[in-house]
Each structure stands twice: as structure tokens, then as C-alpha cells.
Amino acid sequence: MNGEGKVTASHRSRLAIIYLRQSTMLQVRDHTESTTRQYALVDLAAELGWTPENILVIDKDLGISGRFGTERGGFHDVVAKVCLAEAGAVFGLEVSRLARSSADIARLLELARLTDTLVVDSDAVYDLADFNDRLLLGLKGSMSEAETHLLNGRLQGAKLTAAARGDLRVPLPVGLEYDEDGLVVLDADEEVRAAVGDVFAEFARTGSAYGTVAAFVGRTFPLRAYGGVWDGQLRWGKLT
Structure with missing residues (x-):
């Protein structure tokens, strides 16, 4: 894996945190492959040298949006363990799984830099003490937030167009x-x-x-x- 050499014995002596998130319960129910891939990060942590007792899965946020201001108990647990230097690495399928907010991403990355905590996604291992890694993850976080804005704009625009034609249909109250x-x-x-x-x-x-x-x-x-x-x-x- 790209950057595997950044993982040291110090990192392996602490927790490998596997963070799972999907935005809605509908996605959790219908997009089971994504959930399976996120749970499979446990195997990646093991391949990178973490023992089973040092691998922690946090999946409280399945079905919860990653946008700024959303109450996410799982994400708070991740931040707390990084802040206390209990985490050697935080694993996420992609940066957008960690958060859809640049503010939340920046806070987590800064704490990871201060506590020598690695961030691992499906592409590579990132060391936040390295400027290039920090820059790349920051860009990924900004792109993730922008993607949410663009998708919401498209969906809202499609609804407005359908409404202008008189064709908009929404779920009705029972009865x-x-x-x-x-x-x-x-x-x-x-x-x-x-x-x-x-x-x-x-x-x-x-x-x-x-x-x-x-x-x-x-x-x-x-x-x-x-x-x-x-x-x-x-x-x-x-x-x-």
C-alpha cells in the first residue's frame, strides 16, 4: 500500500480506529457493499501490523450525515481518542467518510498532527507531520464538502424544474x-x-x-x- 513505510511500532502500539459512516439509513439498507468495504478496513489494519486487540471499530454513525453541525457520536469518539493520543491511525474508506465538512476535517487533521496519528484511506497512508500529506488530505476534505454542495444544488434544481412544469411529486402524508x-x-x-x-x-x-x-x-x-x-x-x- 502507498505509504506503508510510515507505519511504525509506535503507531501499532496504539489503536487502529476503523470509522464507518453512511449518510442515511436508506443507504445503509440498500448500499450494503459500501458498508462491507468499510468493515473490511479491519483486514487492512491487520495487514499493516495491528493486532486484533488493538483494532477498534466505531460504527455509531451509520445512517448519519457527515455535514457540519450534525451530531455524530462516533466522530466525537474518534476525535477524543486522537486527542488523548490513544490512536495510532484512523481508517476511513475515503475522507468523505470521516466528514463532509472542511471544519471538521481540519480539526481532526490538526489533532492527528499533534499526536502523531496516521490517517489511512483506500489509497494511502498519510502522515500529518508531512506537509504534502497534510495538503493532499486538506484538498480531499475541501473537495468532499464541495461535492455535497454540488449534489444538493443539482437535486434542488431538478425539483424546481419539475415543480415549474407541475410534475413535482413528493411523499404524501398518510391518508x-x-x-x-x-x-x-x-x-x-x-x-x-x-x-x-x-x-x-x-x-x-x-x-x-x-x-x-x-x-x-x-x-x-x-x-x-x-x-x-x-x-x-x-x-x-x-x-x-
Whole structure:
């Protein structure tokens, strides 16, 4: 692996932290290959000389965005262990898995530089004491943040274009559905309409969202699933 010689006995005496992250639970469910590749970093750490007891997998952030300001318990654990010089290396499939924010990346890289912690991705081993490695990782972090901005811009632009044509379709609240002409109508299922009607009736009676939920204890409530294998199917569960 490129840069393998940067790994020393000092690094191997500390933890190899394998950090896993995916942005949404939909990705976790449908993009299982990415999750598998991230877990496989354990094997890479072993190949680079870490013993099994010194390899720590942190996967609390599966299904959580890496954007700035997002509360990520797993990332905080990584930063804490790097700050305490308990980590010899932090492994991520790519820099965007560590964070989609230049600010978060810069903070982690600075702590890694101060504590002689390596950063390892699928391409190479990076030593933050080396200017070129620091520059390259900084560029990767900036590109990751820019990629998120560009993707969001494209998605929003596509939605605005569809809306301008009158063709924008979004998931509807339970009790509503699109008919064959694309118009919003009441759900054709009588049980669904009755359950939604009961919610409004209970809210009118209690004047409270909590009171409404309490009235549904022991009853099930409908939910239309969107996306994935359950797309369009009616499921019944707890009213929250």
C-alpha cells in the first residue's frame, strides 16, 4: 500500500480506529457493499501490523450525515481518542467518510498532527507531520464538502424544474395519495381514512398531540412506505 513505510511500532502500539459512516439509513439498507468495504478496513489494519486487540471499530454513525453541525457520536469518539493520543491511525474508506465538512476535517487533521496519528484511506497512508500529506488530505476534505454542495444544488434544481412544469411529486402524508392523473386525493382504503379521521377527532377532543397519541395506545395506525422494497405498501404500526 502507498505509504506503508510510515507505519511504525509506535503507531501499532496504539489503536487502529476503523470509522464507518453512511449518510442515511436508506443507504445503509440498500448500499450494503459500501458498508462491507468499510468493515473490511479491519483486514487492512491487520495487514499493516495491528493486532486484533488493538483494532477498534466505531460504527455509531451509520445512517448519519457527515455535514457540519450534525451530531455524530462516533466522530466525537474518534476525535477524543486522537486527542488523548490513544490512536495510532484512523481508517476511513475515503475522507468523505470521516466528514463532509472542511471544519471538521481540519480539526481532526490538526489533532492527528499533534499526536502523531496516521490517517489511512483506500489509497494511502498519510502522515500529518508531512506537509504534502497534510495538503493532499486538506484538498480531499475541501473537495468532499464541495461535492455535497454540488449534489444538493443539482437535486434542488431538478425539483424546481419539475415543480415549474407541475410534475413535482413528493411523499404524501398518510391518508392521501395520488390518483392516476397525478392529483392528490383521499386514500382509497376505508380503514386508513377511518384511522386518520379518528386522529383528528381525538385532537379536537383533547386539544393535545400527547392526548391524541395516548388515545391510540393499543391501536395500530397506518403508514405508507416510500422507497426501497416496501415502496407503496401499507403498513400498520404505533402512532407516535
